[in-house]
Amino acid sequence: EDKVVQSPLSLVVHEGDTVTLNCSYEVTNFRSLLWYKQEKKAPTFLFMLTSSGIEKKSGRLSSILDKKELSSILNITATQTGDSAIYLCAVMDSNYQLIWGAGTKLIIKP
């Protein structure tokens, strides 16, 4: 059965710290891996990683896909209180469906 596992499930750090969130997957016919940020409502798209684009960066956020290890990390440097959210990892399978991880709840303390 396809699955996506995120760790840790929750994380509390202080403003200015750097955090690394993990996502590992076992998905038949992997197509892409996506990271989303969810605050109070809908998930907001962050990155999509594919075999032809295994590293992405946007401001303080960056992500790497390791196809050999079947995993991805999401890094956030110089964290701010506005980074507090649930970070969701999802893998798209051969049917173009997203298989979601349970999410990592990140809390940034001032």
Added chain:
Amino acid sequence: DTEVTQTPKHLVMGMTNKKSLKCEQHMGHRAMYWYKQKAKKPPELMFVYSYEKLSINESVPSRFSPECPNSSLLNLHLHALQPEDSALYLCASSQPLLRLWAYEQYFGPGTRLTVT
């Protein structure tokens, strides 16, 4: 315009009511999705429309009836719902589903549905 809009934001309905959720996007996306999200859980896929045709139905009960009247609009018709159907209903859209490429999905803010 990278926005997906949904109406209403909140909906309370009885088990005998009929209501509809609406979703709209103007990004030229030809794939649209309905998800259901319960508290502290990731979204669960319900339906996928590709080029206005239903392409995926994840064994959703018939009390949920999707409709895609045109490439910008997606509706979810609700009838005889149960209290356990209370959840956040999310609409998303993406570029068309092609064999070799996958595209990111953009989500609307959701409709918070409460069934009493």
